[in-house]
Amino acid sequence: MxxxxxxxxxxxxxxxxxxxxxxxxxxxxxxxxxxxxxxxxxxxxxxxxxxxxxxxxxxxxSKEDLFGKSIQREATRLLEAIQAGVQPDLPPDMQLWHGLRSFYRFVAEYRESWTVLHRQALTVGGAFAAEITAMRTRAIELVAALVVSAGTRKGLAQQAEFSGAGLSAALVGAAESLADWALDHPEISDGVLASWLMNLVWLGFNDLVEGEVWKPRPGETASEG
Amino acid sequence: MxxxxxxxxxxxxxxxxxxxxxxxxxxxxxxxxxxxxxxxxxxxxxxxxxxxxxxxxxxxxSKEDLFGKSIQREATRLLEAIQAGVQPDLPPDMQLWHGLRSFYRFVAEYRESWTVLHRQALTVGGAFAAEITAMRTRAIELVAALVVSAGTRKGLAQQAEFSGAGLSAALVGAAESLADWALDHPEISDGVLASWLMNLVWLGFNDLVEGEVWKPRPGETASEG
Amino acid sequence: MxxxxxxxxxxxxxxxxxxxxxxxxxxxxxxxxxxxxxxxxxxxxxxxxxxxxxxxxxxxxSKEDLFGKSIQREATRLLEAIQAGVQPDLPPDMQLWHGLRSFYRFVAEYRESWTVLHRQALTVGGAFAAEITAMRTRAIELVAALVVSAGTRKGLAQQAEFSGAGLSAALVGAAESLADWALDHPEISDGVLASWLMNLVWLGFNDLVEGEVWKPRPGETASEG
Amino acid sequence: MxxxxxxxxxxxxxxxxxxxxxxxxxxxxxxxxxxxxxxxxxxxxxxxxxxxxxxxxxxxxSKEDLFGKSIQREATRLLEAIQAGVQPDLPPDMQLWHGLRSFYRFVAEYRESWTVLHRQALTVGGAFAAEITAMRTRAIELVAALVVSAGTRKGLAQQAEFSGAGLSAALVGAAESLADWALDHPEISDGVLASWLMNLVWLGFNDLVEGEVWKPRPGETASEG
DNA sequence: TATGAATGAGTATTCATTCAT
DNA sequence: CATGAATGAATACTCATTCAT
Structure with a gap:
């Protein structure tokens, strides 16, 4: 009707x-x-x-085809949005921060895209979960590679206490989870969200407790939200 | 048949x-x-x-009731498992570590419970998402409260750069995501998983890069996996 | 509704x-x-x-299953009806005649069964056509075997001009076709129908033209229609 | 695509x-x-x-129209093919044989036409069945008329044991059925097929069993397959 | 208590058919 | 003349849910 x-x-x-x-x-x-x-x-x-x-x-x-194509289009959009935000000539932490900002901006602007990708794609068994996992993997490699590799240069991955893949999974999970949280708190700007996450993964609780705070350095960002 | x-x-x-x-x-x-x-x-x-x-x-x-009750039972189980693992008289970081260990042990042992809670509960609109969110919130408060409050004592939350709730969401997301990852890597023990996450959220990349590493102190844990 | x-x-x-x-x-x-x-x-x-x-x-x-099972039940019914009519201790021509009578009686009594078997079963490709063909084959062998073998004894099949299978196909086709025709002429009894067919296939035009006529011999049939 | x-x-x-x-x-x-x-x-x-x-x-x-026109065209083709084969100045049995040969030649050459006419036309209720029946009737009258009338001259139809229409139906059915059978046995020539049928309907089992065989007389056929 | 029997309501998918260009 | 674009209407099949026993 x-x-x-x-x-x-x-x-x-x-x-x-x-x-x-x-x-x-x-x-x-x-x-x-x-x-x-x-x-x-x-x-x-x-x-x-x-x-x-x-x-x-x-x-x-079919319905399944349609779902797959929806997923694919939105995944592409998201990755492109993130890639567009990264500026390769900045230091690693600033790159990460910019990538995160793009991510949160995308999530805020395209709630539905994000919902489909994050929540709904998992509900269909097999094929789509794989596709989503692939995208997540690409995201991990794209966003976190710089950090991990930065650390690697100084011997980070060599330490027995550490796994690049596991850490990346955790990092991506943290970013996603914060994105979900942010959907219910639209007053928090993408810059602030990105900064929070930077403080968590870059400095860690220990430094935070000591009073250290990570901040984006001025001049390296166009518009902070 | x-x-x-x-x-x-x-x-x-x-x-x-x-x-x-x-x-x-x-x-x-x-x-x-x-x-x-x-x-x-x-x-x-x-x-x-x-x-x-x-x-x-x-x-x-009804089916919906049944699902709700399934969720509830498993959620209770999970929380109880975590609570059982926490030892209140230890320092905050060790408490967090023990809580995380219990969590990863539970996920490994009760895959199905975890799957239902983490993956499937989100696929049903509204009512269950809320229930799950509530449990997540309880988890956040339970596991992360000590950390956040520890920080709070030193003025952490007062800083504009910080949100307890947001950070907790991120932390929980990281833990969950690592749990998912661990399902495909059963050779990694729960102690190691917990340590990885501690390194991420407690020390952060910065300290890690500097060569600092968080480790559980001996004598405070019964069996490290 | x-x-x-x-x-x-x-x-x-x-x-x-x-x-x-x-x-x-x-x-x-x-x-x-x-x-x-x-x-x-x-x-x-x-x-x-x-x-x-x-x-x-x-x-x-499924619908296909249902159709298949319908076909099977009716085919069984038909074959049983024919078999029930045949009396193995009679001479070949009388056996054939009795078999035909049973067949026409069945068709008259179970129009729908016959329609499904004869008309509709062919409309579905492959599987069912095969099943029907199998039943037809059984029918051929059942009804016509006696005749053909009777002929064979005297060297019928040896003649190059002849093929048992082809002839049987023709005979069955004739019987079926007459059955269809009879559906529109219910006033013709099954005994008469069977006799017509006997005259055609037993005597042939030639003998008919000569004035010879095949008739069921009295005492060998209970009720002539 | x-x-x-x-x-x-x-x-x-x-x-x-x-x-x-x-x-x-x-x-x-x-x-x-x-x-x-x-x-x-x-x-x-x-x-x-x-x-x-x-x-x-x-x-x-419409689709139905299209089907009807297809049927009609092929039916016409078939009838014309048969008519073209009949040579009115031959004796009745030879006429019948020639007609049958033409028929089997047509079926072999235009499988699709025959399939549509014989198999598919029946699957559609009512209208087409009538059309096909009409064609069949024309076929009966065309091919069998000579035989029946030949018999009639000698009093065949007068006998209570006989019905021209019923017998014709049976004959046509036999011819069709043999045509179907022949589709799977392309090595049998149309001449042989026609001869088989002649033996069945002209001589009948009785004469066949006695050793009599019907054969086309030489000189009356151009090319026997 | 426990269940085989039964169904209302809904969904994906297809196909003949027709405009607007 | 010729067609890509568009749809109404129908159909096989499934599943949560409930009686009658």
């Missing part, structure tokens, strides 16, 4: 395929993020997209 | 209600952890439990 | 599984014979059976 | 209507014979024809 009063974007107008596909993917991300994979219905997606169900199947395949 | 010749545990015997409920919850946790909330079917649960479906409804209510 | 005024057999009463299965198969044969495999809808079958769709799936499986 | 690089026959070229219609009917017969009426999709037909779906609807109407 599509409401007559609110017409979704350009219903039933003959639009080129590419446009329709975008519309559908937008709707899919929205609906999947709201209800999760299983509870989302193709009916609702088609309604939100302003497109009939057959079009979805024609253009993007 | 369950063959008649292989009888599931105690099928159709008159058993006291409490026993039945435990059987059912055990089965529910198992099945939910395998397939997730939506894909799990009451049929499979009843089959695994060796109990007819009407019994499940009589004893534990 | 099941009509309230005409209640199908015992709707919603708790009946033993075997009874339900029979009801469902009866309905399936009816509906499949009317509309063919593809056009038949599970909804209609369930309605006719006086049973909800889930029961059908629980008891008899 | 038809690739752009491999163009189906003459796609999108302006062609006269008659040509298009033939292309479409050819494709339709092909697809209908492969999948049957219901499983055949207009999409596949349009693809095979190299013509867009709207053209099919414009030129030949």
């Amino acid at each position: 599509p409401d007559e009063e609110q017409r979704p974007p350009e219903r039933a107008r003959r639009l080129p395929r590419a446009v329709r596909e975008r519309q559908i993917l937008d709707a899919a991300v929205q609906v999947f993020s709201r209800h999760g994979y299983h509870s989302a219905s193709m009916d609702e997606i088609s309604e939100v997209a302003g497109v009939s169900k057959p079009m979805i199947y024609t253009y993007l395949g | 369950p063959d008649e010749e292989q009888r599931p545990p105690e099928r159709a015997r008159r058993l006291p209600r409490a026993v039945r409920e435990r059987q059912i919850l055990d089965a529910a946790v198992q099945v939910f952890s395998r397939h997730g909330y939506h894909s799990a079917s009451m049929d499979e649960i009843s089959e695994v439990a060796g109990v007819s479906k009407p019994m499940i409804y009589t004893y534990l209510g | 099941p009509d309230e005024e005409q209640r199908p057999p015992e709707r919603a009463r708790r009946l033993p599984r075997a009874v339900r299965e029979r009801q469902i198969l009866d309905a399936a044969v009816q509906v499949f014979s009317r509309h063919g495999y593809h056009s038949a809808s599970m909804d209609e079958i369930s309605e006719v059976a006086g049973v909800s769709k889930p029961m059908i799936y629980t008891y008899l499986g | 038809p690739d752009e690089e491999q163009r189906p026959p003459e796609r999108a070229r302006r062609l006269p209507r008659a040509v298009r219609e033939r292309q479409i009917l050819d494709a339709a017969v092909q697809v209908f014979s492969r999948h049957g009426y219901h499983s055949a999709s207009m999409d596949e037909i349009s693809e095979v024809a190299g013509v867009s779906k709207p053209m099919i609807y414009t030129y030949l109407g």
Whole structure:
């Protein structure tokens, strides 16, 4: 029962395929993020997209296909957003900070994308979990590589007490978890979130307790939130 | 098609209600952890439990109820396991370390419990997310309170750069993420996992890079894995 | 929308599984014979059976399964009916005649069974066609064996002009075709139908034209239609 | 997903209507014979024809129309082929034999046509069955008339034991059934097939058993396969 | 107490058919 | 003339849930 009063974007107008596909993917991300994979219905997606169900199947395949393509698009967006924020000629800590800022900015701006990626992608067994894990791995390598390698140069990884992969997993988990927390605290800017995390992983409780604080150095960032 | 010749545990015997409920919850946790909330079917649960479906409804209510009660039982188990591990008369860092060890031991031993709590509970909208969040909050307060409060004594929280809640969320996220990672690396003992995390959150990269390493002090732990 | 005024057999009463299965198969044969495999809808079958769709799936499986089981049951019925009619101690021609009579009696009495077997079973590709072909083959061997072997004894099959299998196929086709024709001419008794066919395949046009006629010999048949 | 690089026959070229219609009917017969009426999709037909779906609807109407026209065209072809083979100045048995040969030649050469006519046309309720029956009737009258009338001259039909229509139905059924059988035995020539059938219906088992055999008389046939 | 029997309600998917260009 | 774009309508199948026994 599509409401007559609110017409979704350009219903039933003959639009080129590419446009329709975008519309559908937008709707899919929205609906999947709201209800999760299983509870989302193709009916609702088609309604939100302003497109009939057959079009979805024609253009993007089955529900599973659609979910996969949604995931993929959003994952790409997220990684690109992060990469765009990193400035390779800065010192490692500043790079990490900038990467984190981009990440939190993305999460704030594209809540739905983040929800789909972080929460919903895990609910579907196998294939998607793998895809998400792959993306997470890329994220780990992208964001944390610099830190780990920085440490490695000084012999960090050589110590028996340490595992690069395990540490990276922990770091990414911390960043994600803080992102989730931040969704309920929109008043905290991405710069501050990034700084918090830097204090945690860069300085650690010990230094914090001693009164040391990590701060982004001025001149190295355009707009602090 | 369950063959008649292989009888599931105690099928159709008159058993006291409490026993039945435990059987059912055990089965529910198992099945939910395998397939997730939506894909799990009451049929499979009843089959695994060796109990007819009407019994499940009589004893534990709807599927949603059943899931909620599963979550609750496992959450309690987890918290109790952690609490049992903490020794209040040790210094804060050792307390944290012991708590983390208990946590990783629990995850390793009760994979299914952990899966249900960590992965599956999020897939169901609203009610359960809240319950899980509550448990997480309790976990944060339980495990991290000492650290944060330790810092607070020295004025940590007063600094604008810092948020107890946010930091705790990050810490818990790190611990969870490392737990997930550890599921695929069973050769890493819980003591080592806990130490890694201590190095991350207690010392931070900066100190690590400088060559400092956090270690549990001997005599304060019974069996290091 | 099941009509309230005409209640199908015992709707919603708790009946033993075997009874339900029979009801469902009866309905399936009816509906499949009317509309063919593809056009038949599970909804209609369930309605006719006086049973909800889930029961059908629980008891008899998918639509394809259901069709297969319908076919099988009717094929068995048909073959048994024919076998029951044959009297092995009679001369070959009388045996054939009796077999044919049984066949035509069955077709007249169980129109729907015959329709499903003869018409509808071919519409579904592969698996069922094979099954039907198998049954046809059994029929050929059952009914025509005596004739062919009778001929063989005198060297019939040795002649290059002849193929047992091909001839049998033709004979069965003739019998089936006449059965179809008879459906529209219910006034012709099964005895007469069988006699016609005997005249065709036993005597052939040549002898008929010469005035010879094949007739069942009296005393060898109970009730001539 | 038809690739752009491999163009189906003459796609999108302006062609006269008659040509298009033939292309479409050819494709339709092909697809209908492969999948049957219901499983055949207009999409596949349009693809095979190299013509867009709207053209099919414009030129030949609905799916049902299309099927009907396919049937009609093939039926006409078949009848014409048979008629072309009959030579009216020969004796009845030779006429019948020649007609049968033409029939088997056609079936061998145009498998798809035959499949559509014999198998698929029956799967669609009502309208088409009638059309096919009509054609069958014409076939009966065409091929069998001579035989029956030959017999009639000598009083055959007068005998109570006999029905021209029923016998014809049986004869046609035998011929068809043998045609089906022959599809799986392409090594048997049309001449031999026709001879087999002649032996069955002309001489009958009785004479065959006695050693009599019907043979086409030399000089009356051009090329025996 | 315990369960086999039964179903209402919902969902993904497909296909013949038709506009707008 | 010719078609890519679009959909209404139908259908097989599943699952949580509840009686009647």
